[in-house]
Structures are given as C-alpha cells and as structure tokens.
Amino acid sequence: MAAMKFMCRPLASRYLTSTLPKLVRPYSAATSARYENILVDSPKPGVGLITLNRPRALNALSSALFAELNNALTEFDHDSTTGAIVLTGSEKAFAAGADIKEMKDLTFSDVTNINFIASWSSTIPHIRKPIIAAVNGHAHGGGCELALMADILYCSSSASFSQPEIKLGIIPGAGGSQRLTNIVGKSRAMDLILTGRSFSGVEAERWGVAARCFESAEECVNGAVDTAGKMAGMSRVAVRAAKEVVNKSQDLGLREGVEYERKTFHGLFGSKDQKIGTLLALTWPYTQAD
Secondary structure, eight states, X not given: OHHHHHHHHHHHHHHHHHTSOOOSOOOOGGXXXXXXXXXXXXXXXXXXXXXXXXXXXXXXXXXXXXXXXXXXXXXXXXXXXXXXXXXXXXXXXEXXXXXXHHHTTOOHHHHHHTTTTGGGGTSGGGOOSOEEEEEOBXXXXXXXXXXXXXXXXXXXXXXXXXXXXXXXXXXXXSSXXXXXXXXXXXXXXXXXXXXXXXXXXXXXXXXXXXXXXXXXXXXXXXXXXXXXXXXXXXXXXXXXXXXXXXXXXXXXXXXXXXXXXXXXXXHGGGSHHHHHHHHHHHHSOOOSOO
C-alpha cells in the first residue's frame, strides 16, 4: 500500500494529461534557428524553455527581442504538448536592463506616438500557462520588470535586482512601480525606486519577490524546470484555472475574489480531468508529501 501512495500522483498526472489532444509538434533545439535574440527548447516533456540570448549586451532588452519573446510565448501557449514555461537568461545576466542605444535619441513625441515599450508587457499577462522566471546575475530596470511579470520567480543568491531608471531621469515604464509595490509595500518600493539601489537574490526571497533562492545559477534553472515539469503533469484545465483565480486576487476585493474562486471551482466539476482525478484518488489514496 505504501508504494501505491507514492505511485498515485504521477499515475494520475499521466492519465490527466493523456486526455489532451497531441496536435502540435513538440519543440526542439532547432526551433531556435528562427530567432536571433532568444533560444527556445523543451528540456523535458511538457516544459517550454526560453533563454534570452544577447550575451554581448548582457541580454539588454530591445523591441526586437520582445517581438521574438512574445512570439515564442504565444506559440508555447498554443502548443498542446506544453504545460508550463521557463524564462531565463545567462549566469551573468537575466537582463541588465533596456537597450539604451534604442531609446537614447527618442523624444517625448516619439515615445508617445509609438507607445514605446507597451509591447513589453502586452503579451505576458495574457499567457494562460504558468511562466517561471529563473533569474541569475543582473536583473535591472526592464530586466527586473520582466522577471516580476512572471507567475513565479526563482533566483540564485548571486542575482541582483534594481529599478535604476531614476538615475537616467526617467521612471520604470513596464510595470515596475506597480508590481514591485504590490509585493514589497509602498515604503520599501519608494526606497528602491527613488534611489535606484539594488537588492540581492537573498533579499528578494526574504521580501517575497522570489519564491525560492538557490545557491547557484544551475540549481536555479534546474529548479525552475523541475517545477514546470510538475505543473505540466497536472490537469491543464485546473492549472489554467488556478493561475486565473490567483491573478484575480490582485484585482478583486476578498469577498469578490472568493466568489469568483468558488464559481471557477464549481465549473471544474464539468471537466473530464476532475472525474479521472477523483476516481484515482478514491482508488489509490495518497499522502500530501511531494
């Protein structure tokens, strides 16, 4: 019986995901050939991995990079074989900030007319699958904002975060002032944004910016991929619903949020995955241990 307890979860996951159509070709390393600024791969079944790849610029963010990133995210979101997505950079830099060369000559009229950097945060909020940011090295300015857009943030102890825009005579423009304040509170966000000072990966975990802090970059990326793999093994419809209700907690009051959660909970009783999961739980009782 003890063996049955530990077999139940992966077996349940296998049955749950088997109900999904396999319509889209799994990603491979060859997919990255279409991109110049990112690498795209699938390191384990159900996991999409996107790596920012501008090493000479410390993965500085540009409109061209975001066009590729948004495209890759959308394709993974539409790919029936992918259950979760990991976004990372290099050991030295997740993303050191925005590409200064791209914006140094822009005027107020320019940035207003083209709605500059709006595309940087236009796609990620609409991705229905979980996104885990694995942050190592520098994550400054737009890099910090990009990491904060993810559903879950993992980092290594050597990671360094900041919103240094004030030093350039500007402010965060891709949601940094809003997301960081929601996480760390008004006073600490004011301290960080008005001085532009950095904070470490250890502090990020302590303040709730990061869910986990790892000793090394390798452990950070592997941890993110492992977590994504676990999510990919769960019911896809339940994972999407869980992500949606947690995000709603940021927009609704407690009463409205609980009501929304309960309606979504009721709706899942119409899914085949719920019937299979309940049947397996009755057949093979399992513990809550991972």
